[in-house]
Amino acid sequence: xxxxxxxxxxxxxxxxxxxxxxxxxxxxxxxxxxxxxxxxxxxxxxxxxxxxxxxxxxxxxxxxxxxxxxxxxxxxxxxxxxxxxxxxxxxxxxxxxxxxxxxxxxxxxxxxxxxxxxxxxxxxxxxxxxxxxxxxxxxxxxxxxxxxxxxxxxxxxxxxxxxxxxxxxxxxxxxxxxxxxxxxxxxxxxxxxxxxxxxxxxxxxxxxxxxxxxxxxxxxxxxxxxxxxxxxxxxxxxxxxxxxxxxxxxxxxxxxxxxxxxxxxxxxxxxxxxxxxxxxxxxxxxxxxxxxxxxxxxxxxxxxxxxxxxxxxxxxxxxxxxxxxxxxxxxxxxxxxxxxxxxxxxxxxxxxxxxxxxxxxxxxxxxxxxxxxxxxxxxxxxxxxxxxxxxxxxxxxxxxxxxxxxxxxxxxxxxxxxxxxxxxxxxxxxxxxxxxxxxxxxxxxxxxxxxxxxxxxxxxxxxxxxxxxxxxxxxxxxxxxxxxxxxxxxxxxxxxxxxxxxxxxxxxxxxxxxxxxxxxxxxxxxxxxxxxxxxxxxxxxxxxxxxxxxxxxxxxxxxxxxxxxxxxxxxxxxxxxxxxxxxxxxxxxxxxxxxxxxxxxxxxxxxx
Numbered sequence: 001x002x003x004x005x006x007x008x009x010x011x012x013x014x015x016x017x018x019x020x021x022x023x024x025x026x027x028x029x030x031x032x033x034x035x036x037x038x039x040x041x042x043x044x045x046x047x048x049x050x051x052x053x054x055x056x057x058x059x060x061x062x063x064x065x066x067x068x069x070x071x072x073x074x075x076x077x078x079x080x081x082x083x084x085x086x087x088x089x090x091x092x093x094x095x096x097x098x099x100x101x102x103x104x105x106x107x108x109x110x111x112x113x114x115x116x117x118x119x120x121x122x123x124x125x126x127x128x129x130x131x132x133x134x135x136x137x138x139x140x141x142x143x144x145x146x147x148x149x150x151x152x153x154x155x156x157x158x159x160x161x162x163x164x165x166x167x168x169x170x171x172x173x174x175x176x177x178x179x180x181x182x183x184x185x186x187x188x189x190x191x192x193x194x195x196x197x198x199x200x201x202x203x204x205x206x207x208x209x210x211x212x213x214x215x216x217x218x219x220x221x222x223x224x225x226x227x228x229x230x231x232x233x234x235x236x237x238x239x240x241x242x243x244x245x246x247x248x249x250x251x252x253x254x255x256x257x258x259x260x261x262x263x264x265x266x267x268x269x270x271x272x273x274x275x276x277x278x279x280x281x282x283x284x285x286x287x288x289x290x291x292x293x294x295x296x297x298x299x300x301x302x303x304x305x306x307x308x309x310x311x312x313x314x315x316x317x318x319x320x321x322x323x324x325x326x327x328x329x330x331x332x333x334x335x336x337x338x339x340x341x342x343x344x345x346x347x348x349x350x351x352x353x354x355x356x357x358x359x360x361x362x363x364x365x366x367x368x369x370x371x372x373x374x375x376x377x378x379x380x381x382x383x384x385x386x387x388x389x390x391x392x393x394x395x396x397x398x399x400x401x402x403x404x405x406x407x408x409x410x411x412x413x414x415x416x417x418x419x420x421x422x423x424x425x426x427x428x429x430x431x432x433x434x435x436x437x438x439x440x441x442x443x444x445x446x447x448x449x450x451x452x453x454x455x456x457x458x459x460x461x462x463x464x465x466x467x468x469x470x471x472x473x474x475x476x477x478x479x480x481x482x483x484x485x486x487x488x489x490x491x492x493x494x495x496x497x498x499x500x501x502x503x504x505x506x507x508x509x510x511x512x513x514x515x516x517x518x519x520x521x522x523x524x525x526x527x528x529x530x531x532x533x534x535x536x537x538x539x540x541x542x543x544x545x546x547x548x549x550x551x552x553x554x555x556x557x558x559x560x561x562x563x564x565x566x567x568x569x570x571x572x573x574x575x576x577x578x579x580x581x582x583x584x585x586x587x588x589x590x591x592x593x594x595x596x597x598x599x600x601x602x603x604x605x606x607x608x
Contacts, residue, residue: 183454187454
C-alpha cells in the first residue's frame with residue numbers, strides 16, 4: 001500500500017472487515033482490481049428483468065394517472081406526443097388507456113410529469129408563447145424537453161385547477177339582472193309566506209290534537225296533507241283516455257299550456273316532430289288546430305324540433321281568444337315590435353320553439369273567433385276554425401350549433417336556450433337581443449330549466465354534469481356530478497330548493513340545493529329517461545322513458561304512484577295537463593311518442 005494503510009472497499013459485514021485487518025484477505029488498489037464481464041445471456045436476462053420491473057412500475061403508476069375525458073383534449077395530447085390519434089378498432093376508452101400508458105412510461109423514464117409541466121409552463125411564458133393550461137402546454141420552450149415535455153402538456157389535469165373567468169357585463173345585462181333580482185325576491189317572499197302559513201297550520205293542528213288527547217277519535221290531518229292524499233288517490237287511477245296520430249314523422253317533444261281549461265286539458269297543446277313541424281292541438285278533444293308557419297314564407301323551422309315551451313301566462317282565461325299581438329303585432333321573420341310592451345293578454349299566447357337549424361322562434365298563437373267546440377259535430381268545429389294567428393313574431397339567432405331545450409323565464413320577458421355549442425344563452429325577447437352567452441360546460445348542453453322564483457337556472461350536458469347558475473350575478477353556485485351518462489331532462493320543484501335531472505343512466509337524481517348534494521336517486525326506468533316534470537303542486541313527479549313507460553312518483557318519499565304504458569315505442573315527451581287540484585281541477589297527462597302518436601291520460605280511466 002502506498003500510504004501504509006489497508007484500503008477497505010466497503011466490505012459488506014464486520015467479519016469481512018476483521019479478516020482484512022488480520023491480513024487474511026488481500027485488498028489491492030483500484031488499478032489491480034479485475035472485473036469479470038457478464039456473459040451475453042446474463043446481460044440479456046438482466047435487461048429482460050429490468051424491462052419487466054419497468055413494465056410493472058408503469059402499470060402501477062398508470063392506475064393513478066389522470067387523463068382528460070374530453071375527446072378533443074385526448075386527441076391533442078396524443079398529437080403533441082407524436083402518437084397516432086386512433087389505432088385500428090380503438091374506441092375512446094382504448095385511446096384514453098393508451099394515453100395513460102404512454103404517460104406512465106414517460107414518468108418511469110425519469111421525470112415527474114407535474115414538475116415537467118410547471119417547468120414547461122414557466123419556460124413557455126418566458127418565451128412569450130407558453131402552452132395552454134388545459135392539457136396543451138409543453139412545447140413553448142423553444143422545442144426543448146422532448147417527449148417528457150410533451151407529457152407535461154398532456155396531463156394538464158394535474159396542473160393547478162383554473163379559476164372561473166369573469167368578464168364585464170354589458171349595460172343591458174346589468175339592467176336585466178336588476179329586474180330579475182326584484183322579480184325573484186318578490187316570488188321568493190310570496191313562496192316563503194306560504195310555507196310559513198302551512199307551518200302555522202300544522203302547529204295549530206298539533207296543539208288542537210294535544211288539547212283533545214283525552215277525547216275519542218282519530219288524529220286530524222292538515223289541509224296540505226289532505227290535498228296530497230286526495231291527489232295521490234287520483235293519480236293512482238290514471239289511464240289512457242285518447243290517442244291521435246301526431247305527425248308523419250316521430251314526435252320529439254310536447255308542452256301543454258299552464259292554464260287549466262277543465263278535464264285533463266290545459267287549453268292547448270304544442271307538439272314538435274323530427275320533421276320541422278310545430279302543431280297546435282285542442283287539449284280536450286285532441287283535434288289539430290293548425291301547423292305554425294305553414295304556408296308562410298321564411299317563418300317555419302328548417303330542421304327538426306328539439307324543444308318547446310309556452311309563455312308562463314299562456315292559457316290565461318280569454319287571452320288565447322283575445323287576438324292581442326306580441327309587441328304591437330308585426331309579422332314575418334322577427335316581427336315588428338312597435339309599442340315595446342308585452343302585457344298579460346299579449347304574451348298569453350306565446351310559444352317558444354328550438355330547432356336543429358340553430359335558431360329559436362317565438363310564435364303568437366290564438367284561436368279564431370267563434371272557434372268553440374260544437375257538440376253535435378263531435379268537437380270538429382274547432383278544428384275547422386283553426387288558428388286565426390300562428391305566426392312567428394321573433395327569431396333568435398346566435399348559437400353556432402343545433403339547439404337543445406328552450407325555456408321561458410318565469411317573468412315572461414326572457415328566454416333561455418341550450419345548445420350543442422357547449423353554451424346556453426339568455427335572451428331579451430322583446431328586443432330580440434342576446435343578453436348573456438354562458439359557457440362552462442365541457443360537453444354539449446341539452447337540458448335547461450328555470451327555478452320557479454326566477455333566481456336560478458339549471459343546465460345539463462352530455463358529459464353527465466349539471467350546473468346551477470345564479471341569474472342575478474352570473475355565478476355558478478352548484479355543480480351536480482353523479483350521472484354516469486348524458487343528462488337530457490330536468491325540472492325545478494315548486495318548493496324552490498329541489499331540482500331533478502334524468503338521463504341515459506336510466507335514473508332520476510334529486511338534488512337538494514340547501515345541502516348541496518344529491519339527496520335521492522330514483523331508479524326510474526329501464527332505459528333513457530327522456531322527460532320529467534313536476535306538477536303544479538310539487539307533490540308529484542312525472543317521468544317518461546324510451547322503455548315505452550311513463551311513471552308518476554310521490555315527491556314526499558319518491559314512491560311509485562302510477563305505472564302507465566300504451567305507446568308502442570319510445571316516449572319522447574310528457575307534460576301535466578296543468579290542472580291545479582288546489583283550484584278544483586283534475587289531474588291529467590299528455591305524452592308524445594316515437595310511434596308518432598299523441599296520447600291523453602285522465603284520472604278515473606284506469607288504475608295501478
